[in-house]
């Protein structure tokens with residue numbers, strides 16, 4: 001039975017490896033992966049881990065061990081996947097607005113290519129004809145997800161080829177002899193409402209009938225995970241049942257029986273991760289009580305970039321009295337993690353844990369203010385292992401010429 005990491009385990013990691021530190025729990029990724037595959041066992045379904053959420057090669061390898069495949073958005077992610085031991089055909093490369101040379105590099109490495117614009121589709125067709133199968137990213141124009149900033153399927157989005165350009169896609173495919181193996185959509189992040197996926201699937205079915213021999217429909221991702229206590233996650237079992245039923249009906253009507261693919265990022269690695277920081281200072285002002293920690297948006301930018309809510313717990317004093325704090329970082333820039341947050345009474349030197357820090361946490365970190373990026377630790381079978389060293393001062397100068 002799966003046991004989440006305890007406060008004591010997080011404290012032990014912080015004591016051993018220092019703070020700030022990202023801590024990932026391998027078993028929690030396993031639990032999530034197994035839940036997803038179980039929910040979709042009614043129809044052949046493949047899961048490509050969208051590794052931009054967390055690219056540490058140890059995490060990528062762990063997901064490979066579980067049987068997961070890989071979704072990459074840059075050629076360097078592709079190279080990390082190959083280094084982790086993935087078969088090239090188990091990697092889907094979904095770049096956006098890249099130079100055509102980067103796509104050619106993907107072909108050379110033998111990975112699956114997902115094409116996201118008319119000009120690239122045309123160039124690809126002219127260059128490779130039908131010799132290298134492709135997937136096409138469609139923008140179904142469905143507004144989905146938590147907010148507009150993280151939605152990618154709307155009319156203003158730069159992603160995908162508009163569903164209204166289907167005629168144009170068909171012309172290019174016919175003229176160049178392109179082999180369209182799959183269709184793809186990815187409408188955004190934090191989609192709780194499964195109808196968004198089902199509407200998208202319906203749009204994809206409509207397009208699929210234009211491409212005989214189509215092998216798969218990729219519904220992207222955007223599975224929501226709970227951040228706040230009363231948040232609901234995407235009901236993957238309900239989605240699995242509905243998708244299975246929809247594909248069966250589609251098969252009856254058309255004779256086509258595409259595999260279904262997904263590209264979960266956040267769903268697999270969000271909740272497994274914590275950012276553990278130390279409180280440097282408790283500062284009373286006329287307005288509030290600040291808890292100043294040894295981190296900032298250089299380490300976890302989501303609260304500032306997306307106004308996202310991350311649960312924060314005082315793991316050093318879990319039974320203390322409830323007090324109200326404004327949690328800020330040590331960066332010379334407004335870097336408020338949380339206003340008016342109820343925490344168990346905080347003293348200087350306490351460790352605070354940011355929850356849901358596995359996805360888009362370390363991955364979006366920077367060296368702003370010439371501060372060092374945190375270490376990363378993976379806990380597996382009760383053993384904590386350093387999987388990325390903390391930056392050192394020399395790293396800040398490493399590519400400077402002087």
Ligand SMILES: *Cc1c(COP(=O)(O)O)cnc(C)c1O
Pocket residue numbers: 050052053071073094186188189190220221222223263264265266267359
């Ligand atoms: C970011 C991304 C994902 C993963 O999204 P999550 O919300 O993290 O699950 C999947 N597919 C593509 C193409 C992406 O860009």
